[in-house]
Amino acid sequence: MVDQSMISQRLAVAIEAARRGGAYLLQADRNSAFTVHSKGENDFVTEADSACEAIIIETVKERFPDDGIFAEERGVEIGSATGRWIIDPIDGTVNFSRSIPGYTISIAWEIEPFEPLVGVVFNPRADELFWASKNGGSFLNGSPIAVSTVCDPARALIATVAPHRHHELYDHYSRQSRRLSLGTSDIRSYGSCALEMAYIAMGRLDAYYEMCLFYYDMAAGLLLVKEAGGMATAADERLPFSDERCDLVASNGLIHPQILHMVHQ
Numbered sequence: 001m002v003d004q005s006m007i008s009q010r011l012a013v014a015i016e017a018a019r020r021g022g023a024y025l026l027q028a029d030r031n032s033a034f035t036v037h038s039k040g041e042n043d044f045v046t047e048a049d050s051a052c053e054a055i056i057i058e059t060v061k062e063r064f065p066d067d068g069i070f071a072e073e074r075g076v077e078i079g080s081a082t083g084r085w086i087i088d089p090i091d092g093t094v095n096f097s098r099s100i101p102g103y104t105i106s107i108a109w110e111i112e113p114f115e116p117l118v119g120v121v122f123n124p125r126a127d128e129l130f131w132a133s134k135n136g137g138s139f140l141n142g143s144p145i146a147v148s149t150v151c152d153p154a155r156a157l158i159a160t161v162a163p164h165r166h167h168e169l170y171d172h173y174s175r176q177s178r179r180l181s182l183g184t185s186d187i188r189s190y191g192s193c194a195l196e197m198a199y200i201a202m203g204r205l206d207a208y209y210e211m212c213l214f215y216y217d218m219a220a221g222l223l224l225v226k227e228a229g230g231m232a233t234a235a236d237e238r239l240p241f242s243d244e245r246c247d248l249v250a251s252n253g254l255i256h257p258q259i260l261h262m263v264h265q
Helices: 004-031 047-063 093-097 167-183 193-201 215-227 256-264
Strands: 036-040 043-046 068-071 075-077 084-091 104-110 116-123 128-133 137-140 157-160 186-188 207-213 231-234 246-251
Touching (some): 004 084, 004 128, 043 093, 047 068, 047 084, 047 104, 068 215, 084 093, 084 215, 104 193, 104 215, 116 193, 116 215, 128 193, 137 215, 157 167, 167 207, 167 256, 193 207, 193 215, 207 256, 215 231, 215 246, 231 256
Parallel strands (some): 157 186, 157 207
Antiparallel strands (some): 036 043, 104 116, 116 128, 207 246, 231 246
């Protein structure tokens, strides 16, 4: 049994860290004082990613110096305490580099792998702070949120993203995308997994599918969706989540089986 105080204390720190990181990103965004570097095919990083990550980790370590860390830029730091923080300092670096508002900070904390107990997603440009705690519900700027009640996939607004870093999967994805396009009302893509999952949690979107995510992209969003009444699962049970690859279907829960069917058909 997890001590509820452990969760509430870390939630407060995650919110503080997201706010601190967000303030830095807004200043960097206004000044455009950064350059963009390539980490791999269609995978980019700026100095702001590392600086924001350092702010978040410093905030966490001030209170919980022995906790483990899994962060996008710094990698894995094993801690002596139970549990780890999963940090994506800018989910949507391309959006940030082009001053497109849809970039987020994503922070989660968990004890068991892939079962987050705390999740925070912050969109600083919109000043929208989403958070969730295990069995505590999901919130946007302090107000409770819930997934949509759309139960007919034909009326669903969904997000899906091509595997832009894995061109060898394009043919497979194109078949999936066609089925999703024909089976739902319309499709969006916002350039940030964490943002798209937050939008499911508050009912702006009804479902989301993407392959080849890193776990730090979606850890906080997993809890947001589940605590808002939705579902978030591996797209294929034969390929469970790992730190390096997650193929994800998230939804309001009501259309989850149909979205999975479209992905697998």
